[in-house]
Amino acid sequence: MQLQTQNLGQLSVGPDEYGRIVPQGGYPPAENADGAIIIIVNPPPGWNNLAAVKALNIATNMQTTYNYLTYLNQVLGANMSPLQADTLILLHEFEHTPLGGNASANHRGNPTGYNKAIYAKCIK
Numbered sequence: 508m509q510l511q512t513q514n515l516g517q518l519s520v521g522p523d524e525y526g527r528i529v530p531q532g533g534y535p536p537a538e539n540a541d542g543a544i545i546i547i548v549n550p551p552p553g554w555n556n557l558a559a560v561k562a563l564n565i566a567t568n569m570q571t572t573y574n575y576l577t578y579l580n581q582v583l584g585a586n587m588s589p590l591q592a593d594t595l596i597l598l599h600e601f602e603h604t605p606l607g608g609n610a611s612a613n614h615r616g617n618p619t620g621y622n623k624a625i626y627a628k629c630i631k
């Protein structure tokens with residue numbers, strides 16, 4: 508398995524149906540290149556500080572700083588440190604590699620249930 512960094516694009520955020528500012532796509536903190544042995548990590552200003560990810564607010568079309576760590580903790584019902592969150596993300600991508608079991612990526616766009624299982628088994 509290899510880790511590489513590559514710009515995977517910027518996070519978009521915007522209001523959900525309750526007015527909360529949530530991720531709207533455009534940004535994986537890391538990804539597995541479709542079953543390959545390579546895990547690509549999105550470089551700073553995202554990966555190394557998930558509490559302050561540079562993002563585009565699509566409602567205002569303004570650049571903002573988004574606390575992705577708090578978002579992850581809220582949706583998972585967790586209280587992860589930044590290191591634990593980075594670990595969760597790498598374990599998630601590892602499960603998509605051949606060594607990690609070639610897990611399907613059909614949760615793309617809504618990985619919360621998948622991440623809850625990893626959190627419960629490996630992080631909590």
Ligand SMILES: [Zn+2]
Nearest residue numbers: 599603612618
């Ligand atoms: Zn995935």
